[in-house]
Amino acid sequence: MSLLKSTYVLLVYCFLYLPIAVVVAQSFNAAKYGTRWQGFTLAWYEKALASPILVEAALNSLWVAMLAATLATGLGTLGAICLFRYRFRGREIMRGLLLALMMIPDIVMGIALLVLFVALGWALGFWTLLIAHITFCLPFVVVTVYARLRDLNPHLVEAAMDLGASEWRALRAVVIPLMAPAIAAGWLLSFTLSIDDVIVSFFSTGPTFEILPLRIYSMVRVGVKPEVNALATLLFIIPFVFITLSQFFSKEEERT
Amino acid sequence: MRNVFSFRNLALTLLGGWLALFALLPNALVLLTSFLRRDERDFVAFEWTLESYRLLIDPVYVQVFVHSTLLAVAATVGCLLIGYPFAFILARQTPSRRRMLLLLIMVPFWTNSLVRSYAMRTLLAAKGVINEVLLWLGLIDKPLRMLYNDGAVVVGLVYVLLPFMVLPLYAVMEKLDGRLLEAAVDLGASRLQTFRRVVLPLTLPGMVAGALLVFLPGLSMFYVADLLGGAKSMLVGNFIKNQFLSARNWPFGSAASAVFMGLMGLLLVAQWSSRRWLGQESNEL
């Protein structure tokens, strides 16, 4: 790389990472206000982790992300297989809906679900939030799994069925194992999408089930509280871990 | 099919049912609501009217939408200007280096964007890092006021959405055949001509995809405007949110949302036809 190019790349990475670095550094700063360094402390982490409300919101976030990821992955995998293997009426509509669902701005989706839940008289809380999260994760799982299916040898399933396997069995014994990396990737993708979401959740949950991003939203609106920096740092770590994990999965995929 | 409980029927019913109930129906309801009359008690009254759409073309609101669109366009252009050369350089690295550099883009991509907007605020604040450093260097004697204006909102949007521009650009540039560029140069094309005639058309689908991924969220991310704009710069997202959660004018908020959906539809069709035009088939789904 020429000097000019490396400087440019470095600058862009600075732009992307500087704010994050500042927040991480601030999370260890003893100063309650302002950004001047007044000594190292872990007090803000202690404070954040000692707050039952924050811990519960964090656990709620994890719980809903895991459930939503698991259910969306199940439903999405089935959907991808259907879209890939069958030609049926409404297939184009289904494809179109999934694509639209992927591109639809969060705010539009959030209020649409809100209107639905209010119209149905469903109380906003855990269930409505779960439904919303499954819905926005779904198309991403379908796309991930579908891409993998396309690369698969289409005769494998037929061969299995010729050998007397039922459709279910062919699926379980042949297709699913071959798609495992894509399914895992779809799950991780859904999990991260769910943990990250603010806008759709904002409209689809109520006070009885609060999740961390919404708690953080109300905290940062009030102003800079040092424990927010600690929480933010923890939230920076999650994608780090997950990306490393998914790298691991994709490497495994290369080997097979 | 052997029986109604076959895999095919079960899976299709599940997925189709889910999409109908939680994707199609909600948006249909929004569309319906946008044609109803506002009601103070029950949110909407079942009485057909075009009132909300009439209100949308009121100059005051048109101004809000134009302003928001300009902010989103500015963010898109900003992302494109920063992201295009960046993706180009990235795609030209050795595979192992590329992998590492790409990973560094993925981390912010997957980090909660609310937390990232907040991080940007700590940087731009009057007592934030930039001001402290500039004061310390003696370059300024009073803190610069960088927060709570349109510029801060655009910077925030660029910051949050840049990875969404870089990744699709990188995807097309990675496939760009280096020999094509050499051929163009061999045939006597200047660098500018090579770029305009070869690189630009071949990377256009990536630019369009990236622009869509930046522009649409750029209109909708209300918390960026909240945190960095001081509740003054309104995005379409803030507007819709206010209609539902403060002003309680559901039909009006629904109408704005329906128009937003229409805009998205138009952009998707434009993207699709630009691909057609370039002879590239969509490879998704």
Added chain:
Amino acid sequence: MKKALFCVVWLCAALPALASDRQVFLFNWSEYMPDAVLEQFKEETGIEVVYTTFDNNESMYAKLKLTGESGYDIAVPSTYFVSRMRAEGLLQKLDKSKLSNLQHIDSNKLNQPFDPNNEYSIPYLWGSTGLSVNAAEVAVDSVRSWSDLWRPEHAGQILLIDDVRDVFSMGLHVLGYSANSTDSLEIHRAYEKLKELVPGVRVFDADSPKMPYLNGEVNVGMNWNGEVFQAVEEGADIAYIYPKEGAMLWMDNLVIPSGAKHVEDAHTFINFLLRPEIAKMICEAIGYASPNKTAIGLLDEAVRSNRTVYPTEEDLRGSEFQNDVGPAIAIYEKYWELLKTGH
């Protein structure tokens, strides 16, 4: 793979068991109840109070209507929203037999027109919306009245409260009208007057208006008395000024929404808040005035004599309590939207 799946399933099953079972959902303004109060309540009763915040009455009202049967057990609307919510059947009657500490509340603050006999609401705190300045940047003496905000030297450094009634009350007061005007012409004039001010406004904030002052983002503007009190407690050099035209006074009240699920525990919590020692604790921590007369007797002298918290008659000359403006609220809301969007 199998192991990973197993872990996921196990975690899914184990997580919800961790949530505490006795909870009261409190829907309150930001920075309006110290954590210590919630902690002490949990210690005494085992009930966890889940504190969710709103930034103005309008969004509280909209959210409460949305969540309907689910959700909030206690909300804290201002007086003029109590009457409105009561009329729409959004509130449930309080069981006074469970509120033995009600006797401590100043009788002047009870039985008001917005809720005769306090059937639905109990006063929580009262306070004022006035002016505040960053004393290091702006001479405190130079800002005496609302109209001083319109002076050109303050352009770009002003904070307004993100609340329709607060901002319009200021506009109306500057023009010499009542803060509770229902006259559409007066409201329109106030809008025209405020429109001149808005380009110089840097922030609209109703979450915690002290923060932009503390952070040096703004130097002058509106503020709530308690916010200034808290900022000063933390060492900031911010002054609170009762404007010459008169401040806006308001009172916030504890209510139980009709869809509340934990009515019994909600009463227990309200009664706890009415206990003089607790009311004293709240008042001393956040600097809004308590309607609890027994608690006032217990207050630290520095707080009781602090004019930011308890203004004198002189301070309040010209001030008005914000009241329900009836259907005229629609006019306010229309102009408010124009004000905030049409810059």
